[in-house]
Amino acid sequence: xxxxxxxxxxxxxxxxxxxxxxxxxxxxxxxxxxxxxxxxxxxxxxxxxxxxxxxxxxxxxxxxxxxxxxxxxxxxxxxxxxxxxxxxxxxxxxxxxxxxxxxxxxxxxxxxxxxxxxxxxxxxxxxxxxxxxxxxxxxxxxxxxxxxxxxxxxxxxxxxxxxxxxxxxxxxxxxxxxxxxxxxxxxxxxxxxxxxxxxxxxxxxxxxxxxxxxxxxxxxxxxxxxxxxxxxxxxxxxxxxxxxxxxxxxxxxxxxxxxxxxxxxxxxxxxxxxxxxxxxxxxxxxxxxxxxxxxxxxxxxxxxxxxxxxxxxxxxxxxxxxxxxxxxxxxxxxxxxxxxxxx
Amino acid sequence: xxxxxxxxxxxxxxxxxxxxxxxxxxxxxxxxxxxxxxxxxxxxxxxxxxxxxxxxxxxxxxxxxxxxxxxxxxxxxxxxxxxxxxxxxxxxxxxxxxxxxxxxxxxxxxxxxxxxxxxxxxxxxxxxxxxxxxxxxxxxxxxxxxxxxxxxxxxxxxxxxxxxxxxxxxxxxxxxxxxxxxxxxxxxxxxxxxxxxxxxxxxxxxxxxxxxxxxxxxxxxxxxxxxxxxxxxxxxxxxxxxxxxxxxxxxxxxxxxxxxxxxxxxxxxxxxxxxxxxxxxxxxxxxxxxxxxxxxxxxxxxxxxxxxxxxxxxxxxxxxxxxxxxxxxxxxxxxxxxxxxxxxxxxxxxxxxxxxxxxxxxxxxxxxxxxxxxxxxxxxxxxxxxxxxxxxxxxxxxxxxxxxxxxxxxxxxxxxxxxxxxxxxxxxxxxxxxxxxxxxxxxxxxxxxxxxxxxxxxxxxxxxxxxxxxxxxxxxxxxxxxxxxxxxxxxxxxxxxxxxxxxxxxxxxxxxxxxxxxx
Numbered sequence: 001x002x003x004x005x006x007x008x009x010x011x012x013x014x015x016x017x018x019x020x021x022x023x024x025x026x027x028x029x030x031x032x033x034x035x036x037x038x039x040x041x042x043x044x045x046x047x048x049x050x051x052x053x054x055x056x057x058x059x060x061x062x063x064x065x066x067x068x069x070x071x072x073x074x075x076x077x078x079x080x081x082x083x084x085x086x087x088x089x090x091x092x093x094x095x096x097x098x099x100x101x102x103x104x105x106x107x108x109x110x111x112x113x114x115x116x117x118x119x120x121x122x123x124x125x126x127x128x129x130x131x132x133x134x135x136x137x138x139x140x141x142x143x144x145x146x147x148x149x150x151x152x153x154x155x156x157x158x159x160x161x162x163x164x165x166x167x168x169x170x171x172x173x174x175x176x177x178x179x180x181x182x183x184x185x186x187x188x189x190x191x192x193x194x195x196x197x198x199x200x201x202x203x204x205x206x207x208x209x210x211x212x213x214x215x216x217x218x219x220x221x222x223x224x225x226x227x228x229x230x231x232x233x234x235x236x237x238x239x240x241x242x243x244x245x246x247x248x249x250x251x252x253x254x255x256x257x258x259x260x261x262x263x264x265x266x267x268x269x270x271x272x273x274x275x276x277x278x279x280x281x282x283x284x285x286x287x288x289x290x291x292x293x294x295x296x297x298x299x300x301x302x303x304x305x306x307x308x309x310x311x312x313x314x315x316x317x318x319x320x321x322x323x324x325x326x327x328x329x330x331x332x333x334x335x336x337x338x339x340x341x342x343x
Numbered sequence: 344x345x346x347x348x349x350x351x352x353x354x355x356x357x358x359x360x361x362x363x364x365x366x367x368x369x370x371x372x373x374x375x376x377x378x379x380x381x382x383x384x385x386x387x388x389x390x391x392x393x394x395x396x397x398x399x400x401x402x403x404x405x406x407x408x409x410x411x412x413x414x415x416x417x418x419x420x421x422x423x424x425x426x427x428x429x430x431x432x433x434x435x436x437x438x439x440x441x442x443x444x445x446x447x448x449x450x451x452x453x454x455x456x457x458x459x460x461x462x463x464x465x466x467x468x469x470x471x472x473x474x475x476x477x478x479x480x481x482x483x484x485x486x487x488x489x490x491x492x493x494x495x496x497x498x499x500x501x502x503x504x505x506x507x508x509x510x511x512x513x514x515x516x517x518x519x520x521x522x523x524x525x526x527x528x529x530x531x532x533x534x535x536x537x538x539x540x541x542x543x544x545x546x547x548x549x550x551x552x553x554x555x556x557x558x559x560x561x562x563x564x565x566x567x568x569x570x571x572x573x574x575x576x577x578x579x580x581x582x583x584x585x586x587x588x589x590x591x592x593x594x595x596x597x598x599x600x601x602x603x604x605x606x607x608x609x610x611x612x613x614x615x616x617x618x619x620x621x622x623x624x625x626x627x628x629x630x631x632x633x634x635x636x637x638x639x640x641x642x643x644x645x646x647x648x649x650x651x652x653x654x655x656x657x658x659x660x661x662x663x664x665x666x667x668x669x670x671x672x673x674x675x676x677x678x679x680x681x682x683x684x685x686x687x688x689x690x691x692x693x694x695x696x697x698x699x700x701x702x703x704x705x706x707x708x709x710x711x712x713x714x715x716x717x718x719x720x721x722x723x724x725x726x727x728x729x730x731x732x733x734x735x736x737x738x739x740x741x742x743x744x745x746x747x748x749x750x751x752x753x754x755x756x757x758x759x760x761x762x763x764x765x766x767x768x769x770x771x772x773x774x775x776x777x778x779x780x781x782x783x784x785x786x787x788x789x790x791x792x793x794x795x796x797x798x799x800x801x802x803x804x805x806x807x808x809x810x811x812x813x814x815x816x817x818x819x820x821x822x823x824x825x826x827x828x829x830x831x832x833x834x835x836x837x838x839x840x841x842x843x844x845x846x847x848x849x850x851x852x853x854x855x856x857x858x859x860x861x862x
Binding site for chain 1: 360382449
């Protein structure tokens, strides 16, 4: 058996869960088909119910009920983790979040907290069709008093998950379907591959990548989650084919929005491209664009470019799905278009 | 040999994760023994060996494998084992060679041209053109003067040079006595007709193509003369080169040319106006090389000093009265005054505005623009816009247009062409939007369509952003973005081409200018 040089992301998350369960006994996991030997649709919970049989609960197919039960558990002092099998299904539980979970703490004058974690995979490119492939993070960005975390394959996934469990706020912990099988590539000596990497010391860190050791670059690309490896591919292509260098900021905390690393990078580059896998209108990129022009207008030399999915539904046929979702080629095009804009 | 194939368990999935090998590579396995664990989104399955033998893993675990692929084979003999091992794809990650540094395309090209070994450049991260340039400078510093006198080791990145740089050493070499007579008694030769001059040149070893025309009193004096077909040099021209003059097909010089340097390599389809002065101080120096790329433009009364190489890229513009100098004149360098001799490079499609001056040593990047009357003392990056005295980069030379904007501009060109033809007194029909925006002139339909799918009534001239189909006889198609002309047409096609040229759109094949005809 050959030893892989990195852990796969699914292993990193699985080990993170095992560690959290071993460390604290108020943590529970609720979800559909999460018991061994099946271990969850994407195998993130594998081995957990064998090791902690009393604290891993398999539930009926009823996401609304699942959110409600978890809200009750957390109001009574437990720390439940929900696994929602596909991110598309969070819509079934959103009433609990919008009218309850996100509001209880203020409605009851800080006498209660709702420290639950909702783990769910988002993203397409597997041919799962219109209702199992979406990236719905932007629906969550409009809900005050929750925290939305979307880790990438370059983040410390187990550590991030443990931080989410420790968080007293309700946390959506967004995973990505393609990420699970890929290696969890962490920085070594400040580098991932050829790119230099800086990581913020925050609870949910942002990573900033540079091909020039942060000396010069023609644009900042801000993105998260499953788009991170695609953007890194695009950035490498831009460097190798055109000697165009971009900095990449991979956020893991989407809400509340903390954009210091983006402002810092834009101060160096003067240009911004936002990249997300969700649909374009009213999304992550739109919100960041508004905030960057507010905070860093004098640094911007060019109009902000947004790369996102087309505003439509995701087809089942893989070639059509690829045409709908943003690709590395789309990112390259956006950066090249920026280069040609008269400042 | 038995194959272990990843079979399809679920119609939705194209890939499965090869989660874990349960046996070592090349281990002995028994029939029915579980050898690996495979995960799809809906199931985890153990795969069993189809027989007994040595198992050879074709993939590492921890990666996604396309369904239908063979992931391992079971070899039943020593021979089979060898064949099986040969089938294995190169091991990824740890076993492949470390990739601490990657070189960019520009860096690889530059390194190849200068014989630099990229492995000799020590750097974490990406190796760029700049790193290779530093390595070249370092190599030059230790190796002494360049062995390429023609270009003196200048980077030709971004400059497409004329083919004549690769001519044989003896191409177009004149008889020594004839050359001597040109030098000592030019006036007698100037007095000959164009055909007589061409005949004398050919008899004495020069290469002169068909359809060449030398104007009244024009003379070329050089030990080697190579003039390609269709070249025209206007009256009162004087070309004096110490080693060689080579001029590419269809290139045209206006009247009163004065070209003096050691080696002149002029590309094909170049258009040069009247009273152009090339030479000046030091034009006999060993480094006095002029190279002008294909389809370049040199405007009236331009002045190019050549005592160090001057490289002008393909489709570059040196417009009217602009100046390029490769050295300065002044007081003693021992008194601290600047004394400079340095080459000048104008990369492909770069543009010098009217009266702009380039000082010795500058390099204007590809597609950059230097505004009129600017004085350039430092390099201008590719695609930048530079203006002022001294010139500063203030923006980009161009911006990207959307497809719909391109189509809109092309439709407006049709309207302008229609107006021009009407004002010129030609009988033109009204503009209509039938199969494309256009009109009839001289019995020919002229129209724009965003995408030309082939066919159509003839005769016609079609302007398009994309040619997707075959062009029938009597139809000329101008691909506005690819800048290619397809098919054929008479005076109308030539007129539309010339009209497009005045909007910066030149087509190949063909010379810089066309017969205007109707316009």
